[in-house]
Amino acid sequence: MLLNPDWTFWLWTDDDNRELIKQHYPHFLGVYDSYDVKMKRIDAARIFYLHRYGGIYLDLDFTCLKPFTKLALPSGVAVFSHQYPMHLVAKKSDAVANNFMATPPAHPLYGFLIRKLVLSARKSLLYATGPNFLTHGIVAFITKGGCNVEVYMQPGIYRGHWSKTNNLPCGNGTDAQIDFCSQWGNANASLLATFWTMTWKGVK
Numbered sequence: 001m002l003l004n005p006d007w008t009f010w011l012w013t014d015d016d017n018r019e020l021i022k023q024h025y026p027h028f029l030g031v032y033d034s035y036d037v038k039m040k041r042i043d044a045a046r047i048f049y050l051h052r053y054g055g056i057y058l059d060l061d062f063t064c065l066k067p068f069t070k071l072a073l074p075s076g077v078a079v080f081s082h083q084y085p086m087h088l089v090a091k092k093s094d095a096v097a098n099n100f101m102a103t104p105p106a107h108p109l110y111g112f113l114i115r116k117l118v119l120s121a122r123k124s125l126l127y128a129t130g131p132n133f134l135t136h137g138i139v140a141f142i143t144k145g146g147c148n149v150e151v152y153m154q155p156g157i158y159r160g161h162w163s164k165t166n167n168l169p170c171g172n173g174t175d176a177q178i179d180f181c182s183q184w185g186n187a188n189a190s191l192l193a194t195f196w197t198m199t200w201k202g203v204k
Contacts, residue, residue: 043129054105081157
């Protein structure tokens with residue numbers, strides 16, 4: 001917030017998420033309520049509020065190293081980030097993480113993803129709503145002729161392998177560590193740093 005004082009920040013609760021579906025996407029409420037694990041609802045909800053409102057979605061284990069204004073957000077373009085270094089991306093079915101997403105409201109990709117959510121509901125978590133779902137959805141959208149989607153290579157948004165928790169110099173997020181991390185981010189051209197806390201694994 002300190003680096004982005006002109007932005008409005010929304011912290012969505014489980015109740016907020018369900019109310020959004022109920023009020024604006026009632027056709028999906030049955031699927032939403034039927035998910036077998038809570039994390040599917042959390043993943044799915046972020047797609048709906050980006051479709052409805054646009055903006056930037058961030059997981060809570062991110063810290064900003066630079067203002068959002070330093071990120072090129074072309075008009076009408078949905079922006080994502082690879083969660084692996086480029087030499088690994090082609091080998092990964094979960095190459096694009098859903099921990100950072102930026103979009104204008106009603107971007108057609110998100111309408112496309114919402115339709116795919118209905119078909120993937122019974123799959124395992126990562127393929128139903130998570131990074132595998134998002135990666136495959138983006139590829140399918142572009143293959144079908146969809147456009148105005150950009151996926152940044154590391155370290156354009158953030159840097160660091162998702163399976164190496166706290167492998168960046170941000171430590172546990174103390175003021176001194178974040179200050180050092182910001183200097184590191186400037187040197188490495190990263191907008192954000194993620195702590196990769198992996199708390200989703202404990203969500204029931």
